[in-house]
Amino acid sequence: MNACDVGRERVHAHFDEIPDAPASESLRLHLQTCRGCRELFDDLAILRDTLRARPRPELPADDLEAVWNRTVRTSRGGWLDGRKRAAVAAILVTGVSLSTLWLLRGPSTPPGPTAAEIARAEAQADLVLSYAARALAATRTAAMHDVIGKKVSPAVRGNVPADKRKP
């Protein structure tokens, strides 16, 4: 950025921020040595003065009301503008989804079986084990008597006492 670029920025800043204030010392020094910036300064001063010299008709009442409604009343009258509304909605969505996940997947304590269910389950378990035990008992009986020796697996036959085996 050269000295002229800096000078132009100072010129614009002078008219944008404090247009009626005198130019700063550094700006005046630059304008004395830079013709381009001086012309810019003069043009902007003419533009400012021309605009100030123009008559200022009053804004029609309807237009003023419309502008008022779309600016001041909208921002103050509505309790939420678009961005705030979106933020609230996002927070709600996040909260509800987290709550839902917690309810569905979180640790829960399912109710245990009732006394009647336990009694029924116990009877069923006893029945099942009695059948399993009966099958194993049949194994023993068959092995001891060696009635079907060749049909019993060698592992079972290995448990038959020697004096009970067939010669």
Add this chain to the structure above:
Amino acid sequence: MKMRTVPLILAAVALAAGRAAAEAPAPSAPATYVDGSVFRTLIDEDQDVVEVDLDGPTLQAVANSKDDECGKEVFANLKSVHAVIGTVKGPADGALTLVKQIDQKLSASGWKRITLIKDESDFISVLTHLSGAKIDGLVALIFSMDDKEIVFVNLAGAIDLNNIGQIGNCLNVPGLEHVPGAK
């Protein structure tokens, strides 16, 4: 964002959460669980049928209700107890064929048959599944040709044959204390 879209989003989120929960993996069955539903199709519904599916908290509650002599330890170590007991509705030969097929299939898939008894009236097969040196599964297949009674039993979990005698005493099944493998 329009406010009326918020309920739609909430509904979508709730639906997605519900679906995620529904798709969550269910508690897996024990490795030595054997599906006995095929036997259910053989059974005559007009006669007595017993179908047992015990696992989880119910089985734990059964274990807690037992005293030491009646197999508390046995039940405490079991993960599931499944059984199908009933009377075959069709010809006995067809059921016997199916029982033999299941027996052979189990035997070919890592189960060790410790008992196979076949005669004119009965078919009894007991298979165990070993995890290392310990039994972690048992299947008993019993079929009586005379009364066409079929029994399928599957126990999953640590099984100690030495405790079988204790259960037999409790359940009044004589001779269990002499079962091979039991001391």
